[in-house]
Amino acid sequence: MESFIKDYDKIIKKQRTLETNDPLDRLIAVVNEAKEKIRADPSSVTSTLAVLGKSIKTVSNGISEEQKEIQSSLSKYSKAIDKKFTADMMAAINPHAFDNKENILRSTIAMHFIRQGNFEIGDTFAKETGLTVPDSMRHQFMEMFDIVAALKEDNLEPALQWATRHRSGLEKRSSTLEFKLHRQRYLQLLMGRQVQEAIAYARKNFAYFGNRHTQEIFRLMCSIIYMDHIKTSPYADLIAPNTNADIQHMFTRDFCSLIGLSCDSPLYVSVTVGTQAMPTMIKMASIMKAKKTEWSQQQELPVEINLTDDTKFHSVFACPVSKEQATEENPPMMMGCGHVICKESLQKLCRGSSNLRFKCPYCPQESMASQAKNVYF
Amino acid sequence: MNKINHEQLLSLEHPFVKIPVEKFRSSLRVSQKHIEKEIATLTSTVSEISKKSIQGNMDPKQVEVALEAIVTRLSTLKRKLKDTRAEESLYSQRTKVRLQHLQEFTTIPTLDSDDFARWSRVRLNRILIDYMLRDGFRETATLLAKSEHIEDLVDIELFVQSAKVEQALMRQSCAECLQWCKENNSSLKKIKSTLEFSLREQEFIELARERRSQEAIAYAKKHLTPWKDTHLKEISHVMGLLAFPPETKCHPYKRLYDKSRWNDLITQFRSNNFALQFFTPEPLLNVTLQAGLSALKTPMCYQADHRNINCPVCDPNTLGALATDLPLSHHFNSSIVCRISGQIMNEDNLPMALPNGYVYSYNALAEMASLNNGKITCPRTGAIYDITQIKKVFIS
Secondary structure, rough: OHHHHHHHHHHHHHHHHHHHHOOOHHHHHHHHHHHHHHHHHHHHHHHHHHHHHHHHHHHHHHHHHHHHHHHHHHHHHHHHHHHHHHOOHHHOOOOOOOOOOOHHHHHHHHHHHHHOOHHHHHHHHHHHHOOOHHHHHHHHHHHHHHHHHHHHHOOOOOOOHHHHOHHHHHHHHHHHHHHHHHHHHHHHHOOOOOOOHHHHHHHHHHHHHHOHHHHHHHHHHHHHHHHHHHOOOOOOHHHHHOOOHHHHHHHHHHHHHHHOEEEEEHHHHHHHHHHHHHHHHHHHHHHHHHOOOOHHHOOOOEEEEEOHHHHHHHHEOOOOOOOOOOOOOOOOOOOOOOOOHEEEEEEHHOOOOOOOOEOOOOOOOEEEHHOOOEEEO | OOOHHHHHHHHHHHHHHHHHHHHHHHHHHHHHHHHHHHHHHHHHHHHHHHHHHOOOOOOOHHHHHHHHHHHHHHHHHHHHHHHHHHHHHHHHHHHHHHHHHHHHHHOOOEOOOOOHHHHHHHHHHHHHHHHHOOOHHHHHHHHHHHOOOOOHHOOHHHHHHHHHHHHHOOOOOOOHHHHHHHHHEEEEEEEHOOOOHHHHHHHHHHHOOOOOOOHHHHHHHHHHHHHHHHHHHHHHHHHHHHOOOOOOOOOOHHEEEEEEEEHHHHHHHHHHHHHOOOOOOOHHHHHHHHHHHHHHHHHHHEEEEEEEEOOOOHOOHHHHHHHOOOOOEEOOOOOEEOOOOOEEOOOOOOOOEEOOOOOEHHHHHHHHHHOOOOOEEEEOOEEEHHHOOEEOOOOO
16 A cells, blocks of 8 residues: 555656746746847847747657656556456345335434534535434434533533433342442542542442442452552552443443333444445355356355454344254254253254163263253354 | 454555545646646747748848747646646645555554554445435534544545536536536546436437437437437437427336436446446445344344344344344354353353253353342342352353
């Protein structure tokens, strides 16, 4: 990539020199020179004009050389671009997959803007497309962004109020958000040397969390002793620098899950996964085109697209023996030793009889088909 | 797994770099052509002055005046070319910015770094702007580009010109589009475009609609006959309209009179315009989304009890609805996701089976037990067990 940029720089340089030594200026200078000479010495008209004719020719030859050179370098560069950036993206598209679904796509985009906090852009888009964004969603996200903005400035009050209000919902999801917020506030007071206030705060707020966060509370109270040099104490981790970012993230995640939405904008997730998947899809589509099959008519993609861990949302079980994906008719079964294979492979191993002892393909342990249990991922 | 294959991902960026380079080239060509023409005029004018002066038909004073006139001409041209020069600068600078943006990308090491997330967001905004510009939502696109400071990474200006032509076509006026065809004649010929013929055809149809038969015939003589070598059949069809009034029920002619032909013209103009400027024929958003949704789609996404709120395809109102016609993803390797924590189960976070056969990750179960006196509750069945009752599961 670097050498590519260097080549471009060379072209730019040539063009800049042509700009500073403007061809029109050169011609104007030559004509003016001749004009001045004739004014000064009218008798030299013929010779001056002859000289002028010649110098125009020289100058214009020079100009057209330079221009040709730049044009040819640019066109070579353009061809080099074609060679370097070769993906034929249109091979991988199914032009009819989104037919008649424009409105769904557009409302997804509008919601994406709201989720990212770009309210002005979301409104402009809604106006231009004629869609309406559900007001409730807009209000909720505005509230969320207000609270996050406050968190960014170390103001935990709005978040705390929200967390207390939604205590039962958070508990149902096993979220520790409320306690973490109180903990952060307590540490803020402590680090600000307001020891009395910190203790009072702890007395007031930690009691409710006594059962579930006992150890943590012990640590927090003991850290008062090390208040002055906490960084060198065993409690240094309490004031690690990314705790604020973690709390913001946790708050965003819990807020979204309480209103039934995903943590990240789904559009962002799909597009990021799509970008990574595209090179593979393009290769696959071109191979399929050569074989005269349409990739979009298949029920299932013929190749595996590798996903990063944070984009794996469903369990996929592929039997290690048959390499087939588990389905309702062919569910995963766990044998007595703890290894899991799909039902069909299991049946093949025990040859249909449910009382035959067979050896697990992966360990020396033997078991019977009737001992195998269904597992649910 | 988390390493980025830079070459592969960069190869997707052909339009990104090609578009400004080609714009740079074409504005450069425009100014160069003007200069070449001017030089030709200049040379012939000077040689004429020379001849006249030698023949005694021009005295030195007149020569001076003539030379002055030449200088004025050159200065005027220089002023006229100022705009073209500004355009050249814009595109040459823009190409540089984009090349540097791609260069930055090559320095990002892994898929889970913050830098990659930031670069991904920029890319998402870029393709959203591309999508919005194609459908005419210029206000939002401009606003988004400005607020994210990515004006150089998108091509808003290129859509301003085409918007004018499209609006004219929507008002049922072919003139602007014909002008555009004239300006881009050579490139349109290269892609074998029939847009100009379609426009002439439509203008003839409109004359026939208003029963201005004499004008229609004259128009056909002037503008349709040049196309007789390639489009004789269409020409003879359309001439037939002179015999049928606009209210005709006769099918082929009814179709010719149909107003929806204007929409077809707009589509044809758009696709020619995109081809000329090296845009992809379909929005990048569509391609990318299809790839992503297919890669994420599993049979479980459409089953209510397997819904994961974080999975984009599971949402039936938005992306789930878009993904219905796309193929499912395919996997040779297992990956198990814990229903409690959403984490992947692997050697750092072993999958554990409860006595009822439901599997969760060790970390999630341990945390649950530590908050509940060693007892765990299966979230899906409600059954309660002790943490000591869980068993290791081996999936590969």
